[in-house]
Structure formats: C-alpha cells, structure tokens
Amino acid sequence: MTQVIAITGKGGTGKTAIAALLIRYLTKGNKVVLAIDADPDSNLPETLGCEAEKGIGDMKEFMLKERDNLPPDINKESIFESKIYEVLTEMPRYDLLVMGRPEGSGCYCYANNLLRGIMDRLVKNYDVVIIDTAAGLEHFSRKIIRDVDDLIVVTDGSRRGLRTGERIRELVGELEANVRNIYVIANKVTDVNKNTISETAKELELELIGAVEVDEMIQERDLVGSPLFDLPDDSVAVQEVENIAKKLKL
Amino acid sequence: MADEFPFEISPMFEGERVRKDGMYVELAGPKSKGFELVKSVEMDEIEDGKFTLIGPDLSEMEEGSRHPIAMIYRIAGELVEQDLEAIVERRNHDFQNYIQGVMHLNQRYDIWIRVSKDAMKKGLNSFEQIAKATMMLFKNELPFIEKIETTYITDMAEAEKELEVAMEAYKARDERTRDLHDEDVDVFYGCTLCQSFAPTNVCVVTPDRISLCGAINWFDGRAAAKVDPEGPQFAIEKGEVIDAEGGEYSGVNALAKSLSNGEYDRIKLHSFFEFPHTSCGCFEVVGFYIPEVDGIGWVDRDFTGIAPNGLPFSTMAGQTGGGKQIVGFLGIGINYFRSPKFIEADGGWDRVVWMPKNLKDKVLADIPEGIVDKVATEEDASDLESLKAFLKEKDHPILERWVEEEEEEDEAVEETAAAAPTMQMPMMAAGAPMAMPAGSGGSGVKIILKNAKVSIDRVIIKKSE
Numbered sequence: 001m002t003q004v005i006a007i008t009g010k011g012g013t014g015k016t017a018i019a020a021l022l023i024r025y026l027t028k029g030n031k032v033v034l035a036i037d038a039d040p041d042s043n044l045p046e047t048l049g050c051e052a053e054k055g056i057g058d059m060k061e062f063m064l065k066e067r068d069n070l071p072p073d074i075n076k077e078s079i080f081e082s083k084i085y086e087v088l089t090e091m092p093r094y095d096l097l098v099m100g101r102p103e104g105s106g107c108y109c110y111a112n113n114l115l116r117g118i119m120d121r122l123v124k125n126y127d128v129v130i131i132d133t134a135a136g137l138e139h140f141s142r143k144i145i146r147d148v149d150d151l152i153v154v155t156d157g158s159r160r161g162l163r164t165g166e167r168i169r170e171l172v173g174e175l176e177a178n179v180r181n182i183y184v185i186a187n188k189v190t191d192v193n194k195n196t197i198s199e200t201a202k203e204l205e206l207e208l209i210g211a212v213e214v215d216e217m218i219q220e221r222d223l224v225g226s227p228l229f230d231l232p233d234d235s236v237a238v239q240e241v242e243n244i245a246k247k248l249k250l
Numbered sequence: 251m252a253d254e255f256p257f258e259i260s261p262m263f264e265g266e267r268v269r270k271d272g273m274y275v276e277l278a279g280p281k282s283k284g285f286e287l288v289k290s291v292e293m294d295e296i297e298d299g300k301f302t303l304i305g306p307d308l309s310e311m312e313e314g315s316r317h318p319i320a321m322i323y324r325i326a327g328e329l330v331e332q333d334l335e336a337i338v339e340r341r342n343h344d345f346q347n348y349i350q351g352v353m354h355l356n357q358r359y360d361i362w363i364r365v366s367k368d369a370m371k372k373g374l375n376s377f378e379q380i381a382k383a384t385m386m387l388f389k390n391e392l393p394f395i396e397k398i399e400t401t402y403i404t405d406m407a408e409a410e411k412e413l414e415v416a417m418e419a420y421k422a423r424d425e426r427t428r429d430l431h432d433e434d435v436d437v438f439y440g441c442t443l444c445q446s447f448a449p450t451n452v453c454v455v456t457p458d459r460i461s462l463c464g465a466i467n468w469f470d471g472r473a474a475a476k477v478d479p480e481g482p483q484f485a486i487e488k489g490e491v492i493d494a495e496g497g498e499y500s501g502v503n504a505l506a507k508s509l510s511n512g513e514y515d516r517i518k519l520h521s522f523f524e525f526p527h528t529s530c531g532c533f534e535v536v537g538f539y540i541p542e543v544d545g546i547g548w549v550d551r552d553f554t555g556i557a558p559n560g561l562p563f564s565t566m567a568g569q570t571g572g573g574k575q576i577v578g579f580l581g582i583g584i585n586y587f588r589s590p591k592f593i594e595a596d597g598g599w600d601r602v603v604w605m606p607k608n609l610k611d612k613v614l615a616d617i618p619e620g621i622v623d624k625v626a627t628e629e630d631a632s633d634l635e636s637l638k639a640f641l642k643e644k645d646h647p648i649l650e651r652w653v654e655e656e657e658e659e660d661e662a663v664e665e666t667a668a669a670a671p672t673m674q675m676p677m678m679a680a681g682a683p684m685a686m687p688a689g690s691g692g693s694g695v696k697i698i699l700k701n702a703k704v705s706i707d708r709v710i711i712k713k714s715e
Contacts (some may be wrong), residue, residue, distance in 0.1 A: 032269070051602055068585050071424045073469040075357055078343065082356035086280050088676075090270035105551055107532030109443040110465035113482060120264035 002123050003250065004147060006131040006140070006179075009154035010164045011041060014187040017218060018154050019132040020047040020228045021241040026128050026250060027093035034126040034233035036145075038099045038133040045089070045096060049227030052089045055100020059083040060111045064104075080111070081118045095126075099139065115144055135164060140177040146174060148179045150248055153206075155186055165206045185244060186211040210244035212237050255383050256373025257348040268353040268364035275311045277319035279355075279362035283409055284319040285448050286361050287338035287416045293326045293580070296399035301381045305405030308365065309375040319363060320403040327396035336423055340393060345387040349380060357419060359413065377402045384508075417699050430457045430468070432497065432519070432591065438486045439471025440505055444530035448573030450510040451530040452517060454486065454502055457592040459519050461530035464583030475609060496521040496595035514575055520597035531571035533581025535609065537593075538566055542634050543641060545603030545648045546593070550584070553606035555628055558637045587613040599625075600647040604637060621647065 005022070008170040019035070026033050037044035037052070045052045063080055070076070089096040123129055123145070131145065139145060153168050155161035165184045172179045186197045189211040201208040215237040221228055231238050278284025311317060325338060336529055339357070346354035351369025365374065374380075381400045389395050403409045432438075434457065441453040441461055455461050457468045466474075466483065474483035489501030497519030506528075507515040513602040516525040522537060529536070535550045540559055549557045549566065556562050570579040580593075592598050599621045607627035609615070619627065624644040631637035 023690065032271075067465060071358075071420065072427045072430075072467055073424075075343075075473055076470055077473070078356050079360065082280075082362055083359060085267075085355060085362070092271060095269065106534065107463035107465065109532060110461075110463060110470075113443055122267065124265060125267040125269075 002126055002129060003149050003248075004123065004129045004131070005150045005152065005248065005250075006132050006133050006137075006145075006148045007117075007152045007154060008135050008137065008168060010135050010161065013154045013156045013161060014212075015039075015049050015154035016042050016044050016132050017228055017237070018152070018185060018187060018212070019044060019130050020236060021231070022245060022250070023048065023094055023130055024229050024231070024238070025242055025245045026130075029250075031093070031127040031250070032125075033094040034123065034129045035094055035096045036099065036129065036131040036133075037096065038131050038139045040099070040102060041134065042132050043183050044132045045098065046105070046225065046229050048094075048096065049229045050089050050096055052087070052096055052098040054087045055098035056084060056087065056115070057100035057102065059087060060103065060108060060115070061101075062109050063114075064106055064108075068216065075116065077114045080114050081121075084115075084118055084122070109194065111144055112144065116146070119144055120146070126191055135168060137168070137171055137175065137177075140175055140179075143177060146177055148177060150181045150183060151179045152174065152209075153184045155184060155197075156187065156188050157190070157197055162197070162200050162204055162206065165201075166204050169206070181207075183207050183209040183248075185209060188212070188214050190214055209247050210240055212240045255349075255379055257352075257369055257379075257383075257384055259348045259387070261344075261348055262346065262352070264347045266347070266350070266353060268351070268366045272366050272368065273364045274313055274367045274370045275365050276316040277363040277365070277404070278362075280314070280318050282318050282364075283359075283406070283410075283413065284321075284361050285359040285413050286321040286339060286342050286357070287334045287419060288323045288325060288342070289419070290330045290332050290335055291324045291326050296324045296326055296397050296400065298397040299382070299385060300399045301378050302401045303377055304401065304403040304408050305495050305654075307376050307378075307404075308370070311404075311683055317404050318406050319361070320401075320409040320416070322363075322401045322403075322416075323385075324399045324401075325388070325397070327394050329394040330396070333426070334394075335419075336427075338388070338395070339390065341392065342384065345384045345391075346380065346620070347389065349383055352380060361417070365482070377404070377582065421550040427469070432456045432458045432488075434493075435468070436488050436700070437472075438488055438499075438502065439466075439468060439475055439483055439487050439683065441466055441471065441483045443482045444532055444573070444623045445509070448528075448530040448571065450513040451528050452506045452509045452514060453530065454505070454519060454527065455483075456497075456519060458589045459497075459527075460525075460583040460585040460589075462534070462581045462583050464534045464585060467585070482651030493518060493595075496524060496558045497591060498525070498630050510573070517575070518595060520589075520591045520593060522580050522593045523577055523596055526575055526577065528573050528575050529579065529581030530568045530573055531581075533567070533569070534571070534584045535582050535587075536563065536566045537580040539584060540579040540603065540634070540637070543603055543638055543648060544651045545641070545646075546596070546601050547604035548582075548587075548602065548609065549606060550609045552608060553628075555606070556632070558604055558626075558631055558633050560633070564638060576649075584609070584612060588616040595714065597647075602640055603646065603648055605633060612661075662678065 007015045008021045023033050023035050153165040155165055168172045168181050184201055198208055213236050215235055217231055217235045218237055343354050348354050351366035353364045385398045385400055388398055439455045444451045453461055455466050455468055456473045460467050471483045475485050485503040486505050488499045492498040503516050506517045517527055518525045535548050537546050537548045538559055540547055547557055549563045553563055570576055570581050599618050602625050604626045607629055610627055624646040626637055626640045631640045
C-alpha cells in the first residue's frame with residue numbers, strides 16, 4: 001500500500017525543507033517516492049536539486065487548447081495520462097510532479113475528473129507519496145488526490161503558526177477528502193521557544209511529532225539557494241526528520 | 251496457455267509504471283517515433299499468428315536505450331469490418347498493459363512503451379513474445395477476430411515510411427468519424443459533472459452536439475460510460491424521435507425529467523427558443539436573442555468587450571447559468587458551431603447575426619459560405635443601430651424575417667407583438683391542455699389552458715403575501 005503524506009503550513013515555515021528531507025530519508029532507505037509540488041509558491045524542485053520545466057497545469061491547458069483539434073474518437077484520458085507522464089521528472093528512486101500554474105477561466109471539470117483517475121493509478125506505483133501543498137489544500141478539495149494518510153502541518157515557533165494548524169484541522173473536517181492523521185512539526189525551534197511550542201500544541205490539541213531545531217547548514221544553503229537533498233547525515237535537521245519518519249512508520 | 255510466456259498476463263498490471271530506474275528500453279514516446287495500427291483485411295491475405303520483425307529485436311537493444319516502434323496488426327474474420335479498426339486498435343493499449351513489465355501509454359502515433367529490467371531478467375528477450383501474447387489476447391477477448399498477423403518495426407527509416415501510410419489511414423478514419431450524426435446512433439451520453447453547482451442541469455452529448463464546456467464529445471462519453479457506467483458520464487437510450495429538426499427524443503426527455511428532479515421534461519437539442527438545452531455555467535459561448543433584429547448573437551468567454559445588446563459575457567453568463575432552461579439565452583461549446591445541426595430548429599447559421607471576431611475566426615471554415623461575410627463582429631457593429639445597418643448593407647438572410655414580421659403586424663394589429671415570434675408561445679397555442687409544474691414553493695398551483703389562443707408578453711406569478 002502506498003502511504004500518502006501531505007505537508008502543509010503557511011509560507012516561510014520551512015515545509016518544503018521538511019518535505020525534501022523526508023524524501024531524502026526515504027530514497028536512502030530504498031523506498032520509491034513520488035514527490036508532488038502542489039504549492040504554486042514553493043520551490044521543491046530546487047530544494048531537491050532537480051528541474052521541472054512543466055507542470056500538470058500546463059498539461060491541463062494543453063488539453064483545453066487542443067481538444068477541438070484532436071481526432072474526434074481519440075481517447076482523451078489516454079492522451080492526458082501520457083502528458084502527465086511527460087512532465088514527471090525522473091530522478092534516482094523518486095519522481096517529481098509539479099502541479100504548476102493555476103487554472104484559467106474556462107471549465108476544468110472534465111480535465112480534473114480525468115486527472116483524478118490518472119492520479120489514482122499513478123500513486124499506486126510508489127511506496128510513498130510526499131505532497132508539498134499550500135495551506136488552502138486546494139488540490140484536496142478538488143479531490144485530485146483523494147486519500148491522505150498523514151497530513152503534517154509545519155509551523156514555526158509562533159502561536160500564530162500553531163493557529164494555522166488548528167485552522168487546517170477545521171478545514172480538513174470540511175473537506176470530503178479522507179485524511180487519517182493530522183500531525184504538527186515545529187520547525188526552526190530554539191531553546192527559548194521549545195517549551196512554549198509544546199504547551200501551545202497541547203492546548204490546541206495538536207499532536208506534535210517533531211521539533212526541528214534551527215540548522216545552520218540549512219540556513220547557509222538557503223542563502224545561496226543550493227539544494228538540501230545532499231545535506232550530510234549529521235545535520236541536526238536530517239536527524240530529527242529521521243526520528244519523525246520513524247514515528248510516521250516510514 | 252500463458253505458460254508459454256516468461257511473464258504474467260493480467261489486467262492487474264494495468265497502470266503499472268516502468269520508471270526510468272527500472273527501465274530496460276524505451277520504445278517510441280515523446281522523444282522517438284512510432285505508431286500502432288489495426289487494418290482489416292480479407293481472410294486469405296494473412297497467415298494467422300504470424301509475426302514479422304523489421305529492425306533490431308529486444309535482445310539486440312542496449313540497456314537504457316530508446317528506439318522507434320511501429321506495431322501493425324492485420325485482422326480478418328467474417329464479422330471484421332473497417333469500422334471496427336479503431337475499437338480493436340484501442341485494445342492494444344489494454345492488452346500490452348496486461349503484460350507484467352510492459353508499460354503502454356497513449357495511442358496511434360503517440361504511443362509510448364517501456365519494458366522493465368525485471369521483465370528482461372525473467373526471460374523476456376524478444377518482441378515476438380510480446381506480439382504473440384498480444385495476438386492471443388486479441389483473439390481471446392475479441393472472438394470476431396478469426397485471423398491476426400503482426401508486424402513490428404524498430405528500424406527508424408522503415409518505421410517513418412510506414413508512419414506516412416498509417417497517417418493516411420487515420421485521416422480516412424477521422425473523416426468517417428466526423429460523418430457520424432445523431433440519426434446514426436441509438437445512444438447519446440449524459441454528464442453530471444456540473445450538477446454539483448447546477449443541480450437541475452441536464453447535459454446531453456450527441457454526435458452533433460458537444461458538451462457545453464467543450465470538453466466532452468460523443469466518443470468521450472462512450473469511452474467513459476464503458477469504463478464506468480455509474481460514473482459522471484453515462485448512456486442515454488435515444489428512444490423515439492419526437493421532433494427530428496429540433497432534436498427532441500423521448501429518451502432524452504425522460505432523462506431530463508429524472509436528472510432535473512422534474513424541473514424539465516422536454517429538451518430540444520438543436521433549438522434555441524423552444525425547450526432549449528439547459529445551461530450549466532461551464533459553457534464556452536453564450537448565445538443571446540436580439541429581438542430588435544430577430545437574430546441571435548454569440549459571445550465567448552474570452553471576449554471582454556460589450557455585445558451589441560449592451561451586455562458583456564459575464565452578465566449574460568450569470569443570467570444563463572445555473573442549470574436552467576432559459577429562453578433567449580443558450581450556453582454552448584465552441585465545437586457546436588461546427589455541427590451541421592447547429593440550432594437547426596431556428597434557421598441555423600441564417601439566424602446568426604453577431605459574434606466576436608476571435609470566435610468567428612476560430613470557426614470560420616465551418617460557417618456556410620453564403621453567410622460568412624454577413625455575420626457582424628465587434629469591428630462591424632458595437633450596438634443595435636450599427637448592427638441593423640450592417641445586416642441591411644450585407645443583405646443578411648435575417649432581413650426576410652423582418653419583412654414577415656412587418657406584414658404580420660399589419661394584419662393583426664390587436665395582437666400585441668410578442669418579443670419573439672418563435673418563442674415558447676406556439677406550444678401554448680397548439681390547443682393541448684398544459685399543466686405547469688408548481689414552483690419549488692410547493693403550494694400546488696396548477697394552470698390548465700384549453701383551446702386557448704394567447705399571446706402573452708410576460709407572466710408574473712407571485713405568492714400573495
């Protein structure tokens with residue numbers, strides 16, 4: 001069975017870094033991973049150290065633009081599926097799929113309906129799916145990905161960040177998507193705020209499964225924009241993400 | 251039987267993806283060339299089960315390499331006919347995906363195949379094994395195929411040469427497909443994707459009528475309904491023809507009633523004024539009646555200006571959408587302009603007076619020659635006055651209606667002219683008793699008109715407070 005993990009949180013909390021480190025851990029452990037960049041504002045490809053030229057959004061546009069020029073009896077789902085496979089960036093032990101540009105003004109009901117079926121089939125090919133997604137959970141409300149095993153909210157040390165976790169939990173309740181577990185990871189934690197974070201989490205009844213301390217190696221790499229994928233094993237963040245992965249039974 | 255193959259064959263392997271890591275060889279695909287083609291031939295033209303390979307075999311291919319592939323299947327049988335070629339050809343995708351370690355994507359000249367390293371390790375080493383397994387599946391699953399012979403080509407020059415021949419076959423096939431019309435089929439397709447926000451919407455897709463969103467044609471409906479008959483696209487038995495010109499069928503009416511929860515029980519597929527198709531909100535284009543010229547204008551989603559009736563697309567879309575049957579407005583998909591039955595009940599293209607230039611250019615080739623220069627765009631007319639002037643200057647066929655209307659008015663002055671001579675009224679005047687369904691208020695109002703000749707400009711029924 002494929003384990004589907006969605007990582008969300010408000011901008012700047014470092015959810016993309018956590019996603020990248022989870023993928024790093026999994027691929028080292030011989031798991032085959034599908035990484036999905038579902039946040040238009042994120043930079044998962046750069047963080048992983050790969051490039052994705054096009055995304056699913058481009059392929060949806062392709063389908064909308066080309067549909068009247070296609071032979072009438074051609075199988076559109078099959079074309080769309082092939083187009084999705086074309087935008088999969090294939091890396092050792094993981095594939096990356098970028099959702100990409102948002103929808104235009106036309107009707108995407110049919111394209112999204114086809115996409116649901118295609119994604120259902122695609123996802124089954126991987127041991128783990130890691131989705132880096134915006135806090136609005138748009139792709140889940142559209143049911144592009146229907147079932148999520150673990151939804152992880154990454155937060156910084158602020159109370160506001162944890163509130164986002166609370167809001168996302170409410171949002172999940174309203175979604176028709178199936179989300180089994182919701183967890184919180186505190187990121188960029190310092191000695192000063194460590195205790196307050198776990199207390200606030202308890203107060204908001206959020207399950208904190210990890211606290212990643214400020215990692216100088218990550219800060220350095222962020223500054224120059226180099227990938228986090230090849231961080232050494234002794235990085236503080238790498239080690240804590242390993243603990244988290246074990247808690248997630250990965 | 252499957253024992254003769256070094257791989258398992260099962261529908262279970264459909265959707266199995268061969269990743270780059272695990273790929274032994276890639277065939278055709280976006281970075282190479284290839285195609286698949288099924289040709290129907292006479293029984294004596296082929297030898298059953300024969301396989302020919304032109305070019306290198308799997309065992310001669312280097313690990314991780316990419317090659318072209320053409321797959322040509324010749325089929326024969328008493329029941330085999332040309333029209334079946336496309337349907338049989340489509341099954342190549344299914345059957346090759348049944349083979350463990352083989353990934354087949356897409357169709358025709360866009361096929362994309364990968365063979366996994368694991369499959370090679372287990373003993374797959376020749377295209378003959380794949381071809382024999384595929385032929386076996388063709389004959390097992392499609393018993394009307396009595397004989398089948400296969401040629402695979404992995405030599406680039408030869409594959410390219412044969413691709414040209416195949417392209418001609420696809421072209422001829424497409425021409426036949428385009429020639430399929432409402433009267434040629436027994437089944438239409440319905441779609442409920444829009445019902446989530448337009449609960450009474452009834453979307454009917456026929457060979458001559460694409461869905462309003464422009465995304466689903468009759469063949470898409472057929473493909474989807476076959477895979478999942480309970481899914482959002484499903485078959486509608488056409489039933490009896492009630493009005494051939496307007497496109498009214500008993501099966502469609504019955505479906506309309508159930509899908510709209512009793513809101514609508516008649517739909518004329520090719521009519522603008524009388525029981526028009528409901529409009530969801532996804533339509534690419536909205537048509538609007540212009541009473542001043544008795545013609546119909548069309549405006550598409552991309553047009554940001556104001557139509558001659560003084561309204562932009564967004565306003566009209568708001569009026570039209572929501573899954574209602576709105577006389578005077580109609581949402582359509584762009585491809586419906588290319589239909590030979592395009593608003594046939596209302597005079598077809600002769601009734602069209604205005605459309606944005608971009609939209610007109612898109613469908614230019616499908617506008618009848620006699621009318622093409624007479625349909626105004628925003629460059630010719632921006633309001634009713636300039637539109638009238640343009641139509642007069644070009645001698646648009648709509649002018650004939652103006653004359654008729656003027657005469658009618660002369661004859662019967664006491665009959666206050668209705669907004670549109672062809673609106674819903676003729677049905678009421680027909681003399682049959684008619685029951686109007688009660689509104690959603692559920693107070694149970696029933697109005698029966700018997701042998702009435704009424705001309706009403708507007709009826710307002712309000713609950714007394």
